[in-house]
Amino acid sequence: MNRSENKPVIYLDHAATSWPKPREVLDAMQRSMLEEAANPGRGSHRMAMNAGRVLMRTRTELGRLFGIANPSDIAYMSNTTAALNQAIKGFLKPGDHAIATMIEHNSVRRPLEYMRREHGVRVDYVPVDESGGIDLDELAGLCRPDTRLIVCNHSSNLLGSILPLADIAEIARGCGAKLLVDAAQSAGVLELDVGKLGIDLLAFPGHKGLLGPQGTGGLYISPDIDLVPLIHGGTGSQSEEADQPSVRPDRYEAGTPNTVGIAGLGAGVRHVLREGASAIGSREWQLTQKIMERLSAIDGLRILGPGLGQPRTGIVSFTLAAAEPSEIAFRLDRDYGIAVRAGFHCTPLAHRAADTTAKGALRCSVGHDTTETEAESLITAVREIARFASR
Numbered sequence: 001m002n003r004s005e006n007k008p009v010i011y012l013d014h015a016a017t018s019w020p021k022p023r024e025v026l027d028a029m030q031r032s033m034l035e036e037a038a039n040p041g042r043g044s045h046r047m048a049m050n051a052g053r054v055l056m057r058t059r060t061e062l063g064r065l066f067g068i069a070n071p072s073d074i075a076y077m078s079n080t081t082a083a084l085n086q087a088i089k090g091f092l093k094p095g096d097h098a099i100a101t102m103i104e105h106n107s108v109r110r111p112l113e114y115m116r117r118e119h120g121v122r123v124d125y126v127p128v129d130e131s132g133g134i135d136l137d138e139l140a141g142l143c144r145p146d147t148r149l150i151v152c153n154h155s156s157n158l159l160g161s162i163l164p165l166a167d168i169a170e171i172a173r174g175c176g177a178k179l180l181v182d183a184a185q186s187a188g189v190l191e192l193d194v195g196k197l198g199i200d201l202l203a204f205p206g207h208k209g210l211l212g213p214q215g216t217g218g219l220y221i222s223p224d225i226d227l228v229p230l231i232h233g234g235t236g237s238q239s240e241e242a243d244q245p246s247v248r249p250d251r252y253e254a255g256t257p258n259t260v261g262i263a264g265l266g267a268g269v270r271h272v273l274r275e276g277a278s279a280i281g282s283r284e285w286q287l288t289q290k291i292m293e294r295l296s297a298i299d300g301l302r303i304l305g306p307g308l309g310q311p312r313t314g315i316v317s318f319t320l321a322a323a324e325p326s327e328i329a330f331r332l333d334r335d336y337g338i339a340v341r342a343g344f345h346c347t348p349l350a351h352r353a354a355d356t357t358a359k360g361a362l363r364c365s366v367g368h369d370t371t372e373t374e375a376e377s378l379i380t381a382v383r384e385i386a387r388f389a390s391r
């Protein structure tokens with residue numbers, strides 16, 4: 001048991017999925033399941049109407065969080081991966097050119113590589129330096145007349161680095177391309193206003209910083225973009241038509257949605273709106289600084305990503321000369337009840353940038369409710385493991 005918080009573990013794997021969720025998320029899901037989880041948009045009875053209202057309310061709150069004027073421009077997806085696939089495969093056409101960065105998650109890289117292999121899309125990747133930064137001139141230099149899409153994450157899931165979205169958006173606009181942002185690590189912890197930043201497509205998870213359950217997420221689609229839907233089927237609207245409706249969000253939401261999950265996501269988003277994404281993010285930043293400062297004093301330990309004092313999200317990844325990441329993760333779990341993630345984090349190109357392709361790295365990621373005491377327990381545990389390993 002976590003000695004201080006009465007949780008079964010010290011959970012430092014928030015970059016994968018946040019846990020525990022705020023109490024109100026559980027309550028909203030239970031209420032939804034007990035009282036209103038009929039099929040929204042498919043019937044005119046009271047329960048179906050109430051389920052529809054849950055979907056609309058959460059959509060409106062997501063719109064408030066991301067500065068989206070029309071909530072119908074947000075389509076629910078089952079996770080960030082589904083949203084990125086819909087955006088990439090629904091937007092690019094044979095012969096198009098796309099640019100991504102070398103720190104993209106496989107959820108960006110694999111759909112892009114699929115489009116290259118199967119649909120003749122051309123793709124370039126802009127290099128990334130050791131701390132996760134890109135050279136904006138180098139990015140601009142890759143733009144060509146046929147460049148239609150620039151894709152990048154807001155924050156790297158290995159390095160915690162943050163990309164300058166407003167500058168990237170300006171480059172995209174300058175070459176007539178659209179900007180797709182993977183907000184898997186930033187939604188709920190960094191300011192994210194699609195209008196102010198100039199984002200055309202935003203893929204986000206519900207189950208990480210927005211504190212909703214797994215199986216939730218979404219895609220913002222700017223009103224001037226018409227994506228080819230990846231899923232065709234029933235929407236409860238224009239049922240007599242053989243074609244997928246053009247009306248949003250139905251166009252991208254065929255099939256029964258995850259009403260109970262979206263009820264929970266709504267409660268998570270309200271929690272974030274109440275606390276403020278930047279307030280949550282800056283508290284997480286303070287914790288990462290403490291962890292970095294103390295871990296970097298350990299012999300043979302190398303912290304990846306931006307240096308102390310630099311902007312980053314709640315991720316601290318490191319390597320230790322005396323022990324492999326998987327061994328440290330195993331010992332943290334077995335001997336200290338600390339949950340972290342070792343390996344390649346679905347982002348092999350970022351490991352190339354960090355020079356950790358041989359054995360990967362160990363990633364600790366803090367979340368909205370991580371305490372100083374929990375950070376302290378991690379530091380003590382890593383110090384003990386390092387001392388034991390170097391004997």
Ligand SMILES: Cc1ncc(COP(=O)(O)O)c(C=O)c1O
Pocket residue numbers: 015016079080081082105107153155156157182184185205217
């Ligand atoms: C940067 C990044 N992109 C995409 C994903 C995929 O997210 P999901 O698990 O919601 O599909 C992750 C997951 O960790 C991520 O960190």
